[in-house]
Amino acid sequence: MSALSRAVPVVAGVLGTAGIAVAALPARVRMRTELRRRWRTWAFAAPLFLGAFFLGTGGVAVFAAGLGVVAVAEYVRMAGLTRADQSVLVLAAMALPGLAWLAPGALGPQLALGALLLAAGPALLTADAATGFTRACRTAFGLLWIPLGLACLVLLGETALAVGVAVAFGDVGAWCGGMALGRSGPFARRLSALSPHKTWAGVLGCAAATAGALAVLGAFTFPVWAAVLAGCVLGDLLESMVKREAGVKDAGSWLPGFGGLLDRIDSLLVALLLTAGVTFR
Template structure:
């Protein structure tokens, strides 16, 4: 069932925001209220991007890519020159995905090489390998992955709704059930806040969203249930390397955009693969 001509995922997202508005804004603490308001703004932005069509997806992908690159460069200790190489690629990749989706995969090896060129040519041989590795990983995670948002632009709301609900449920289940025997296990040393309860809760929520929106498939469920926590763990690894808690301080309730988009940047390519396979 849909309201006002909205797609099923957009309807579900709107229902969730409306249903949680009063308890969150009245009874929630400042962090939870900030997160709810941020989610509401994100929902509007995504809805507008999907309504515009592929051009909206291009603009959204560029914005996500560029902002996350700026945050990542600081965390990874990359140079200003590395940042501009990544930013240039982050602007071009979504446009290329709109013009010729198949070319994005063909272009990726050359983009990875381009990311490694400056570190290899630097006058600091000891730092060349870590810098080249970080730059190439940034090209994969923050350039190629956001470009997938363009390729699957017709499922943009479904993708972001599934990731959002999976993340929220993982946090909620981890908090509420984390004290139960077995459920409180922390399987990832790089992200000790992750618990078995959170992982199972996130997977259950992803299945529920896909079922309610009539988009359920085991491939999409696997993409969300595995990709969402993996993205968060990758971001935790990067932040732990930098010795910081958050990637930024400007996004209310979350820190930086990379703190919010980390799961999306892994699930998006998996969704794209799943969409191509069906």
């Protein structure tokens, strides 16, 4: 049985159950409105994600490119980059998923070197002595984080589908773990100053949820699970670091319940990169 055929009933069942639970929440529950917003976003995003895999590798590549263009725009605003830097990132966001689909062998060290030189190109061409190095570094980081991460969505095939579902379940598991065990006790310790509301209880809940999701989808191995769990934790902290330096709460404001697209896929990007690292050896 393929990962897609396993994922569809699992995701549909979880969404249906969660929808009933959220609809039944009494008005006195403080987070009722927020949870309903998040559920509607999940209900919209899940068919898009699964539908891309239903269309095959080409569909995943187009989906990844679309995500990349939006995520790059949010990153450019937070990082304070120029339109020229954004053009480089948008080009990479569209090109790398396409290469991963049509010529996966081209995604090698030579391309990585070319991407780093391309990241520095706008600053070099404008002889930006004041902020050129900072711009080049931030553009290079954006290239590695967003376009390359989304290219892994194509390269990993059905494993990427399992990773995507596991990351989504991990997000919910982290919230449930934090609510159940993060009030007091040993697991209530703060994970990092970068994200004060994240606790070790959330990591425990995320670990359980990601393991369960990967097992149900037939994709569980210890290296993949470790990569997904690390991606869930580190991806969230990484974006929190970017947002704190930028002085913003969210990457955007258009995605109900989450903020921006990067607020939703930050963990997925890192999880995909780490999974590719333990898979392609």
